[in-house]
Amino acid sequence: MTVSANAPRPLPFSSTALTSLQQLAKVATSGVTIICGFPAAGKTTAARFLADLVDPVVLDKDTFAPQLEESVMSELNGNPFDRDSDLYRRVVSPNIYAALLNHAVRVGARCPVLVDAPFLGHVQAAADNGVLLTDHIRAATAASDVEIRTVWINTDTARIRDRMVGRGAERDQHKLMAWDGYRTAVLDSGLAQAGPAVADHVVAN
Numbered sequence: 001m002t003v004s005a006n007a008p009r010p011l012p013f014s015s016t017a018l019t020s021l022q023q024l025a026k027v028a029t030s031g032v033t034i035i036c037g038f039p040a041a042g043k044t045t046a047a048r049f050l051a052d053l054v055d056p057v058v059l060d061k062d063t064f065a066p067q068l069e070e071s072v073m074s075e076l077n078g079n080p081f082d083r084d085s086d087l088y089r090r091v092v093s094p095n096i097y098a099a100l101l102n103h104a105v106r107v108g109a110r111c112p113v114l115v116d117a118p119f120l121g122h123v124q125a126a127a128d129n130g131v132l133l134t135d136h137i138r139a140a141t142a143a144s145d146v147e148i149r150t151v152w153i154n155t156d157t158a159r160i161r162d163r164m165v166g167r168g169a170e171r172d173q174h175k176l177m178a179w180d181g182y183r184t185a186v187l188d189s190g191l192a193q194a195g196p197a198v199a200d201h202v203v204a205n
Contacts, residue, residue, distance in 0.1 A: 013042065013049070013205055020203045021046060024151060025053035031147025032108035034137065036119035037195060038187060039083075040163040040172065041155040042205040047116040054114070057107050061117035062171075064100050081171040084186060093121055098140070105143035120191055123152075127194035134200055152199035157187050159205075 035043045070080035126136040133150040164172040175182045196202045
């Protein structure tokens with residue numbers, strides 16, 4: 001069977017997820033909307049979909065300061081793409097996220113902002129303290145006058161692995177090479193339950 005070059009591509013989300021994103025777009029026209037979830041969960045696809053509807057400033061952690069993260073981790077442990085070790089979480093992650101969030105709320109005071117990043121450490125901290133992720137982030141940024149909302153992109157483990165394989169990003173290779181350990185330490189760590197519990201909105205992808 002010949003497929004036309006103009007044939008529509010399959011939708012990246014289910015119809016239910018697309019409806020959730022369309023509803024979210026109605027409230028994402030001001031302030032800061034944080035799209036979080038596991039790597040390869042579909043955060044960037046969701047951000048692009050929302051961006052077409054809202055026309056915001058989009059801040060993507062993967063492009064925010066990658067050279068800084070890679071150079072620091074290369075010096076610390078020789079792995080420029082390490083984003084999962086205790087060393088990265090203790091030394092690099094808090095400072096990168098603080099800069100990303102502070103930039104987001106400053107811009108968000110003037111126009112809508114979408115932030116695309118995992119925020120797994122923030123999700124865990126919010127869950128540990130029994131607070132909503134929005135309240136945890138608001139306290140961290142002291143952004144009392146900027147509206148903040150959080151969105152968890154919910155995706156099962158099998159689809160996450162398939163997407164990592166499909167996109168072929170260098171930053172995913174160490175996860176795929178040690179998949180069982182990564183799945184146990186990150187995907188099956190309880191964050192899959194904590195994310196939906198602390199986020200304002202959940203998009204089932």
